Amino acid sequence: MSLRDMNCTFSPAALDAPDVASLLAELDGWAISGARLERRFALRDYHETIAFVNALAWMTHQQDHHPDLLVTYNSCTVSYCTHSAGGSLTNNDFICAAKADALYAQRAGA
Template identity: 30%
Template structure:
């Protein structure tokens, strides 16, 4: 996807940004178990797509970064699909 396509697609994903060739978002939860429940549910979505995000978790915070390694580290529709899945879980 080119930058125009990415920018247009981001309009449907509040809070997501495009930086360093990655889609990125920071989530905040009430506590650690809530953050972990989100990550467990997301892990099934990622595994079903054979598409695995970069994840950072510290207590009630989760940060996701998405790009497609098979596409040379570029953002593809697969990244947007997983971002939409994360939003549905959240």
């Protein structure tokens, strides 16, 4: 089952470095920044950026796993870690990253 087809779980376990590396290899454009999983999504303009942010907010609410967002006129940087796992990376971070990628690929006019 692909990451984007999975759902977040309650109280996930922190991943070790080999698991993080393996899951990171399944994602395009994502990187580890400190202890966080992060990607910058380039968008056309403010309207497209906010539409993407709104779609992302809906998805993350459904998964009950919320990222930190940095929103600019034509980009959104998404940053995940799992606070309930002490700020470590968990499967939930990679699941939501894959779902964010799917939203980005489906945006209007892409």
